[in-house]
Amino acid sequence: MPTTPEIRKRIDGNELRSIGYPQGPIISVALRIAAEHFPAFSKSAMLQLFADVLRNPQAFAKDETLWPIADLLIPKPGAESLITALRDTGVPCTIFGKELVDAAAIGQMEVATHLPIALAGALMPDAHSGYGLPIGGVLATENAVIPYGVGVDIGCRMCLSVFPLPEAELEFNARHYLEILRHNTVFGAARDYTAIEDHEVIYDKAFDEIPFLKSLQETAQKQLGTSGGGNHFVEFGVTELFEEQRGLHGALLPNGRYLAVLSHSGSRGLGASIAAHYTKLALEVCKLPPHAKQLAWLSLNSEAGQEYWTAMTLAGNYASACHHIIHDKMARALHLQPVLRIENHHNFAWKETLHNREVIVHRKGATPAGKGVPAIIPGSMTEPGYIVRGKGCEASLMSASHGAGRRMSRTQAINTITPDDMKKALKQKKVQLIGGGPDEAPQAYKPITEVMSAQTDLVETIGLFYPRLVRME
Secondary structure, eight states: OOOHHHHHTSOOHHHHHHTTOOSSHHHHHHHHHHHHHOTTSOHHHHHHHHHHHHHOGGGGTTOTTTHHHHHHHSOOTTOGGGSOOOOSSOOOEEESSGGGSOHHHHHHHHHHHTSTTEEEEEEEEEEEOOSSSOEEEEEEESSEEOHHHHOSSTTOEEEEEEESSOTHHHHHSHHHHHHHHHHHOOBOSSOOOSSOOOOGGGGOTHHHHOHHHHTTHHHHHHHTTOBOSTTOEEEEEEEEESSOEEOTTSOEEOSEEEEEEEEEEOOHHHHHHHHHHHHHHHHHHOOOOGGGGGGOOEETTSHHHHHHHHHHHHHHHHHHHHHHHHHHHHHHHHTOOOSEEEEEEOSEEEEEEETTEEEEEEEETEEEOOTTOEEEEOOOSSSOEEEEEEOOOGGGTSEEESSSOBSSOHHHHHHHOOHHHHHHHHHHTTOEEESOOGGGOGGGBOOHHHHHHTTTTTEEEEEEEEEEEEEEO
């Protein structure tokens, strides 16, 4: 009978799918072989081995242990003509903070650089494996968009509002601000929202032009102004500005420390449904080798590609509207208007210029960091977020990390971090938490200082945000 530590290091089906394994019998075959033949392997070593088989199954076709996996991955006779071949050589890809990035994410990015539509790539220091592109992956393509290169939570974003109140407000009136959080934020999926918000995004013409989007309009209306689960949050904290900033109404805001609200959330059920629908279409029209399957793309010359672009844009606008509604509700509860607001999104694709040609830049879990562009890169629920200004680094495709990045999967965190461990970390940093669990504990994330040190060529820090009262679900 294996011990608990041995159970924890076993891989699971989600982890195999995250490195590119297709859904189907191959998952159970691979898990059986891992359990029977490689019980002493660490999880990272096991994933690396299976990634090697996925990338070059022919090399393992006669391996006495791994041949069943290879056999399922090798295309059968007659099927080759239906598959779009990858390039023999990948396009350039710069990895920032390579020592912080797991091998599975690097392997996924390497596959992406071999796509025939790829022009350049970059991998951010907070990167970890995901579906299609890794989280923290940036890829420039030619006239094509990859739904799984954008991600499931389309347009997920950060939003920071700074208010003209001293930081002492949070210390002296913490209970009051906790009640503001409780009464002015809504979290979770598939919930029946009784207080329906209104915003012009719900009347976007895209809902009427694309029948699939029309079917999502009612749910989008119900979830407007709400936050998702997982790592999404709304929190009060202290913003420290290192230099004066031009505020919302044109006035200069002096450097100093202010009360602020920071939120992280995306496009809710609308974005998830768009991602699922158009990924399915991409998989039908773009046949790739099994290890690259999740990188199926839609040409922007196609009707489906144009539809996806319209739907993606709508989801991004919807995510922005959700944040604005949340922040406006918080402002009304405070009886104040913010004097500064900074926001940015990730999980999106942009039309940009690279080497004097238009390209499509996918930033999946990566922040736009064009020269002079402001953004927020959060840490964890106890570590500071960084207010930054982009430097326009071409090697990163003008991108930066979107956060600290996970160093433990959710399952690992739940199995490793005890409630007491989490409470101690929160108490040490004087953070009060509503909701949240060990899967989002600060210990599950990479040290934000190390991530920021790995991208000094990409952004400059112009301020910090220190979380104090956090709500998650």
